Amino acid sequence: MKKTAESCMAVSTLITTGVFTAAFSIPGGINDSSGNPNYLxxxxxxxxxxxxxxxMISSSTSILIFLSILISRYAEDDFHKSIPLKLISVLVALFISIISIMVGFSSAFFIMYYHGSKWVPNFIFALAFIPIPLIAFLLFPLWSDIVYSTYFCRNFFRPSKHMLF
Known part of the structure; x- marks a missing residue:
């Protein structure tokens, strides 16, 4: 679980860095006389x-939740509810951020290249959505295993009575 959190936190950090940069390098540039974006x-x-x-919001949220997983005390009770719930929510936030960067990339590409031939931006727009079902297909088994083991099989892993008393 720690290795998964470390790997996914690196991905979230890269996404946050990219979308932070994209917010200040506006596609189409800024009008020098008015200060507004050209394609506002x-x-x-x-x-x-x-x-x-x-x-930006979902990737920053996922960084914070991954950080809370990494600095967790890793007690036995944490593995029954707290850490799996954090991992479920952070995978959803990471998926939302990946979808959002694909939509942002597609719309920025549309803004910049929709003046010439129309089929090129439409083709790139369609290609940009290929990673979304791919990441859903790859993350869903992990997500469903965590949900299943946390909410449906919790009686198998939690002892019914205390062992010392």
Whole structure:
């Protein structure tokens, strides 16, 4: 569990770094006279802004929860409820941040390259969503095993009476 938390925390940190940078390097640049983004009126710019903020919030949340897993005291009771619940929620937050960065990338690509041929941004938009079902397929077995062992099999792992008394 500690190795999983360390690996996923590195991924969350990379996502946070990327979306933090993307928030300040706005696609299309800024109008020098007004200080507003050049493509502020486009719906794809609003999509980019919402996706970038969602990715930042969810990846920052996942970093904090992974940190709480890593500094946990690892007592026996923590493994029955606290740590699995944190791991379930952090996998959901990580999945949301991955979806959000794909939506943000697609909308930024749409903003920048929708002026020429229309099929190229549409093709890249479709290709950008390939990692979403892939990460869902890869994370779902871990997530479902944690949910199943935490909520459905908890009586197998928790003793019914105290051993010393």
């Amino acid at each position: 009126q486009k719906p794809s710019f609003l999509t980019f802004a919402i996706a970038d903020a969602t990715a």
